[in-house]
Amino acid sequence: MVLNAPRPTQSLKVTWEALPDDYRLPDDPVENIQQPLLAAALTDALGEAGLIQPEMLIASNFGLVATVNQKVVVKAPDWLYVPRVLPWTGEGVRRSYTPILQGDPVAIVMEFLSDEELGEYSIRPTFPYGKLFFYEQILQVPTYATFDPYSQMLEVRQLRDGAYQLQEPSAEGRFWIPELSLFLGVWYVPRLGSTIHWLRWWDSDGNLLLWSFEKAELERQRAEQEAQRAEAEKQRAEAEKQRADAAEAELARLRSRLNPPHP
Numbered sequence: 001m002v003l004n005a006p007r008p009t010q011s012l013k014v015t016w017e018a019l020p021d022d023y024r025l026p027d028d029p030v031e032n033i034q035q036p037l038l039a040a041a042l043t044d045a046l047g048e049a050g051l052i053q054p055e056m057l058i059a060s061n062f063g064l065v066a067t068v069n070q071k072v073v074v075k076a077p078d079w080l081y082v083p084r085v086l087p088w089t090g091e092g093v094r095r096s097y098t099p100i101l102q103g104d105p106v107a108i109v110m111e112f113l114s115d116e117e118l119g120e121y122s123i124r125p126t127f128p129y130g131k132l133f134f135y136e137q138i139l140q141v142p143t144y145a146t147f148d149p150y151s152q153m154l155e156v157r158q159l160r161d162g163a164y165q166l167q168e169p170s171a172e173g174r175f176w177i178p179e180l181s182l183f184l185g186v187w188y189v190p191r192l193g194s195t196i197h198w199l200r201w202w203d204s205d206g207n208l209l210l211w212s213f214e215k216a217e218l219e220r221q222r223a224e225q226e227a228q229r230a231e232a233e234k235q236r237a238e239a240e241k242q243r244a245d246a247a248e249a250e251l252a253r254l255r256s257r258l259n260p261p262h263p
Contacts (some may be wrong), residue, residue: 014138015067016100023072025063025095033147035058035112036198039079041191042110045201045209051180057082057103063096064106066138072126075110075134081179099139106141107179110199115150120146136164143179147186152197154186175201182209 001085021024039060046052058081062076072097085103088094099105111120111131125137135141136159144157144164156175157164167174174185183202191198191211201209210218 012138013069015064016098017067017072018098018101019063019072019074019096023074025074032190034194034196037192037194038112038147038149039110041198041211044211046180048212048215049201049209052054055084057085057097059097064109064139065096065098065232066134068127068129073128073134073138075129075131077131077135078112079108079110080106081108082106082189083179094146106139108143108145109135109139109141110145110179113150113174115203130137132164134253136163143177145175145184147199149197152186154184156184172206178253200254 006049013125020069035167035241043052043060045060045170052058053253058079060079062080063076064080066073071248082099084096085097097103098105113120120131123133124130125133129155131139134173136157140162144159145154146157154169154175156169156177158167158178159165167175169185170183172183172185174183176182179221180201181204183204183206185202186197187198187200188197189195191213203209
Protein backbone atom coordinates (compact mmCIF):
# COMPACT_ATOMS: atom_id res chain seq x y z
CA MET A 1 0.00 0.00 0.00
CA VAL A 2 1.53 3.28 -1.12
CA LEU A 3 -0.01 6.37 0.41
CA ASN A 4 1.18 9.92 0.20
CA ALA A 5 -0.51 12.70 2.08
CA PRO A 6 -1.99 15.30 -0.25
CA ARG A 7 -0.50 18.75 -0.22
CA PRO A 8 -2.78 20.93 1.89
CA THR A 9 -4.96 23.30 -0.05
CA GLN A 10 -4.42 25.95 2.61
CA SER A 11 -1.10 26.84 4.15
CA LEU A 12 -0.27 25.25 7.47
CA LYS A 13 1.13 27.50 10.13
CA VAL A 14 2.75 25.14 12.61
CA THR A 15 3.95 26.43 15.95
CA TRP A 16 5.42 24.50 18.85
CA GLU A 17 3.61 25.37 22.06
CA ALA A 18 3.25 23.49 25.32
CA LEU A 19 0.00 21.70 25.91
CA PRO A 20 -2.25 23.92 28.08
CA ASP A 21 -2.54 22.70 31.64
CA ASP A 22 -6.31 22.45 31.34
CA TYR A 23 -6.22 20.51 28.06
CA ARG A 24 -7.99 17.18 28.48
CA LEU A 25 -6.08 14.41 26.77
CA PRO A 26 -8.27 11.64 25.36
CA ASP A 27 -8.55 8.63 27.61
CA ASP A 28 -9.71 6.17 24.98
CA PRO A 29 -9.03 2.47 25.51
CA VAL A 30 -6.43 0.95 23.21
CA GLU A 31 -7.93 -0.25 19.93
CA ASN A 32 -5.77 -3.36 19.85
CA ILE A 33 -5.39 -5.61 22.88
CA GLN A 34 -1.88 -6.50 21.69
CA GLN A 35 -0.76 -2.86 21.53
CA PRO A 36 0.59 -2.57 25.10
CA LEU A 37 2.39 -5.91 24.77
CA LEU A 38 4.00 -5.03 21.44
CA ALA A 39 5.13 -1.62 22.64
CA ALA A 40 6.55 -2.96 25.90
CA ALA A 41 8.48 -5.68 24.05
CA LEU A 42 10.13 -3.15 21.73
CA THR A 43 11.29 -1.03 24.65
CA ASP A 44 12.35 -4.02 26.74
CA ALA A 45 14.81 -5.24 24.10
CA LEU A 46 16.36 -1.79 23.71
CA GLY A 47 16.77 -1.44 27.45
CA GLU A 48 18.27 -4.90 27.86
CA ALA A 49 20.80 -4.07 25.11
CA GLY A 50 21.82 -0.88 26.95
CA LEU A 51 20.58 1.36 24.14
CA ILE A 52 18.27 3.58 26.20
CA GLN A 53 19.82 6.76 27.58
CA PRO A 54 18.37 9.14 30.18
CA GLU A 55 17.93 11.96 27.66
CA MET A 56 15.77 9.85 25.33
CA LEU A 57 12.00 9.71 25.22
CA ILE A 58 10.55 6.30 24.42
CA ALA A 59 6.86 6.01 25.12
CA SER A 60 3.64 4.27 24.20
CA ASN A 61 0.24 5.86 23.58
CA PHE A 62 1.78 9.21 24.47
CA GLY A 63 0.55 12.58 23.20
CA LEU A 64 2.57 14.44 20.54
CA VAL A 65 1.57 18.07 20.32
CA ALA A 66 1.61 20.65 17.56
CA THR A 67 -0.39 23.83 17.10
CA VAL A 68 -1.62 24.11 13.52
CA ASN A 69 -3.31 27.30 12.39
CA GLN A 70 -3.82 28.17 16.06
CA LYS A 71 -5.53 24.86 16.86
CA VAL A 72 -3.97 22.32 19.19
CA VAL A 73 -3.50 18.92 17.58
CA VAL A 74 -2.56 15.86 19.63
CA LYS A 75 -1.83 12.38 18.29
CA ALA A 76 -0.76 9.46 20.48
CA PRO A 77 1.19 6.85 18.51
CA ASP A 78 1.44 3.34 19.84
CA TRP A 79 5.23 3.69 20.14
CA LEU A 80 7.58 6.62 19.66
CA TYR A 81 11.23 7.53 19.95
CA VAL A 82 12.86 10.92 20.47
CA PRO A 83 16.68 10.98 20.73
CA ARG A 84 16.92 13.85 23.19
CA VAL A 85 14.42 15.76 25.27
CA LEU A 86 14.94 18.57 27.72
CA PRO A 87 14.58 17.69 31.40
CA TRP A 88 11.00 17.91 32.60
CA THR A 89 10.52 20.84 34.96
CA GLY A 90 6.75 20.84 35.27
CA GLU A 91 4.62 19.42 38.04
CA GLY A 92 3.97 15.71 38.18
CA VAL A 93 5.00 13.51 35.27
CA ARG A 94 5.38 14.46 31.64
CA ARG A 95 1.96 13.99 30.02
CA SER A 96 2.74 15.08 26.46
CA TYR A 97 5.60 16.17 24.24
CA THR A 98 5.95 19.21 22.00
CA PRO A 99 8.86 18.79 19.55
CA ILE A 100 11.34 21.64 19.12
CA LEU A 101 10.01 23.39 22.23
CA GLN A 102 10.84 20.51 24.57
CA GLY A 103 13.64 18.77 22.69
CA ASP A 104 14.51 17.07 19.41
CA PRO A 105 12.04 16.33 16.64
CA VAL A 106 10.33 12.96 16.88
CA ALA A 107 12.50 10.38 15.08
CA ILE A 108 10.26 7.28 14.92
CA VAL A 109 6.57 6.61 15.35
CA MET A 110 4.81 3.26 15.13
CA GLU A 111 1.16 2.39 14.90
CA PHE A 112 -0.33 -1.06 15.46
CA LEU A 113 -3.39 -1.49 13.29
CA SER A 114 -6.73 -2.44 14.74
CA ASP A 115 -9.23 -4.66 12.97
CA GLU A 116 -11.89 -1.97 12.99
CA GLU A 117 -10.46 0.94 11.03
CA LEU A 118 -7.46 2.17 9.08
CA GLY A 119 -6.95 5.49 10.84
CA GLU A 120 -3.20 4.83 10.83
CA TYR A 121 -3.26 5.42 7.06
CA SER A 122 -5.47 8.50 7.21
CA ILE A 123 -4.26 11.34 4.97
CA ARG A 124 -7.01 13.77 5.97
CA PRO A 125 -5.48 17.22 5.35
CA THR A 126 -7.90 19.19 7.54
CA PHE A 127 -8.34 19.49 11.28
CA PRO A 128 -7.95 17.29 13.29
CA TYR A 129 -5.80 15.75 10.49
CA GLY A 130 -5.17 12.10 9.73
CA LYS A 131 -2.34 10.29 11.43
CA LEU A 132 -0.26 9.75 8.31
CA PHE A 133 -0.76 13.38 7.30
CA PHE A 134 0.15 14.58 10.80
CA TYR A 135 3.35 12.53 10.97
CA GLU A 136 4.43 13.33 7.40
CA GLN A 137 3.43 16.92 6.82
CA ILE A 138 3.25 18.45 10.30
CA LEU A 139 5.73 16.64 12.54
CA GLN A 140 7.79 15.39 9.56
CA VAL A 141 8.82 12.24 11.40
CA PRO A 142 11.65 10.53 9.46
CA THR A 143 10.41 6.95 10.01
CA TYR A 144 6.79 5.80 10.28
CA ALA A 145 6.11 2.10 10.80
CA THR A 146 2.74 0.36 10.79
CA PHE A 147 2.16 -3.20 11.90
CA ASP A 148 -0.95 -5.33 11.53
CA PRO A 149 -0.79 -8.09 14.17
CA TYR A 150 -3.61 -9.95 12.42
CA SER A 151 -2.04 -10.22 8.97
CA GLN A 152 1.54 -9.89 10.30
CA MET A 153 2.18 -7.14 7.73
CA LEU A 154 4.89 -4.68 8.69
CA GLU A 155 5.35 -1.55 6.59
CA VAL A 156 8.04 1.08 7.06
CA ARG A 157 7.87 4.51 5.47
CA GLN A 158 10.74 6.94 5.43
CA LEU A 159 10.55 10.64 4.68
CA ARG A 160 12.12 11.57 1.35
CA ASP A 161 11.79 15.07 -0.12
CA GLY A 162 8.87 15.88 2.15
CA ALA A 163 6.88 12.70 1.44
CA TYR A 164 6.81 9.17 2.80
CA GLN A 165 8.29 6.43 0.66
CA LEU A 166 7.47 2.80 1.36
CA GLN A 167 10.67 0.86 2.07
CA GLU A 168 11.63 -2.56 0.78
CA PRO A 169 12.62 -5.22 3.35
CA SER A 170 15.92 -7.07 3.35
CA ALA A 171 16.23 -10.66 2.18
CA GLU A 172 15.39 -11.68 5.76
CA GLY A 173 12.22 -9.60 5.70
CA ARG A 174 13.59 -6.87 7.97
CA PHE A 175 13.69 -3.09 7.63
CA TRP A 176 16.67 -0.89 8.41
CA ILE A 177 15.80 1.85 10.92
CA PRO A 178 18.59 4.43 10.56
CA GLU A 179 17.60 6.47 13.61
CA LEU A 180 18.50 3.51 15.86
CA SER A 181 20.97 1.75 13.52
CA LEU A 182 18.92 -1.40 13.93
CA PHE A 183 16.78 -3.70 11.82
CA LEU A 184 13.08 -4.13 12.61
CA GLY A 185 11.21 -7.31 11.75
CA VAL A 186 8.54 -9.80 12.78
CA TRP A 187 9.21 -12.84 14.99
CA TYR A 188 6.76 -15.54 16.07
CA VAL A 189 7.63 -16.70 19.56
CA PRO A 190 6.01 -17.04 23.02
CA ARG A 191 6.46 -14.18 25.47
CA LEU A 192 4.80 -13.77 28.86
CA GLY A 193 2.15 -16.34 28.02
CA SER A 194 1.30 -14.92 24.58
CA THR A 195 2.45 -16.65 21.42
CA ILE A 196 1.94 -14.04 18.70
CA HIS A 197 3.88 -12.25 16.01
CA TRP A 198 6.09 -9.72 17.78
CA LEU A 199 8.19 -6.86 16.46
CA ARG A 200 11.86 -7.52 17.15
CA TRP A 201 15.14 -5.65 16.76
CA TRP A 202 18.31 -6.97 15.14
CA ASP A 203 21.70 -5.24 15.06
CA SER A 204 23.63 -4.51 11.86
CA ASP A 205 25.32 -7.93 12.09
CA GLY A 206 22.00 -9.74 12.23
CA ASN A 207 22.11 -10.53 15.96
CA LEU A 208 18.72 -10.59 17.65
CA LEU A 209 18.33 -8.16 20.56
CA LEU A 210 17.10 -10.30 23.43
CA TRP A 211 14.22 -9.50 25.73
CA SER A 212 15.03 -9.34 29.42
CA PHE A 213 13.50 -12.73 30.20
CA GLU A 214 15.38 -14.30 27.28
CA LYS A 215 18.65 -12.87 28.53
CA ALA A 216 17.85 -13.99 32.07
CA GLU A 217 17.10 -17.51 30.80
CA LEU A 218 20.30 -17.53 28.78
CA GLU A 219 22.28 -16.45 31.84
CA ARG A 220 20.51 -19.09 33.94
CA GLN A 221 21.47 -21.76 31.42
CA ARG A 222 25.05 -20.52 31.38
CA ALA A 223 25.15 -20.53 35.20
CA GLU A 224 23.70 -24.04 35.21
CA GLN A 225 26.27 -25.22 32.67
CA GLU A 226 29.04 -23.61 34.72
CA ALA A 227 27.74 -25.31 37.86
CA GLN A 228 27.65 -28.63 36.02
CA ARG A 229 31.19 -28.05 34.74
CA ALA A 230 32.37 -27.17 38.26
CA GLU A 231 30.68 -30.26 39.68
CA ALA A 232 32.25 -32.45 36.97
CA GLU A 233 35.65 -30.90 37.77
CA LYS A 234 35.10 -31.54 41.48
CA GLN A 235 34.19 -35.18 40.82
CA ARG A 236 37.20 -35.56 38.51
CA ALA A 237 39.49 -34.11 41.19
CA GLU A 238 37.99 -36.40 43.83
CA ALA A 239 38.41 -39.43 41.55
CA GLU A 240 41.99 -38.40 40.85
CA LYS A 241 42.67 -38.08 44.58
CA GLN A 242 41.13 -41.47 45.22
CA ARG A 243 43.34 -42.99 42.50
CA ALA A 244 46.41 -41.26 43.97
CA ASP A 245 45.53 -42.46 47.49
CA ALA A 246 44.97 -45.98 46.18
CA ALA A 247 48.29 -45.91 44.31
CA GLU A 248 50.07 -44.64 47.41
CA ALA A 249 48.49 -47.36 49.52
CA GLU A 250 49.47 -50.02 46.99
CA LEU A 251 53.02 -48.68 46.89
CA ALA A 252 53.22 -48.80 50.66
CA ARG A 253 51.94 -52.38 50.64
CA LEU A 254 54.56 -53.44 48.06
CA ARG A 255 57.32 -51.77 50.06
CA SER A 256 56.26 -53.57 53.18
CA ARG A 257 56.43 -56.91 51.37
CA LEU A 258 59.85 -56.17 49.89
CA ASN A 259 61.19 -54.89 53.12
CA PRO A 260 59.55 -56.88 55.86
CA PRO A 261 60.27 -55.72 59.36
CA HIS A 262 63.20 -57.48 61.10
CA PRO A 263 62.32 -59.68 64.09
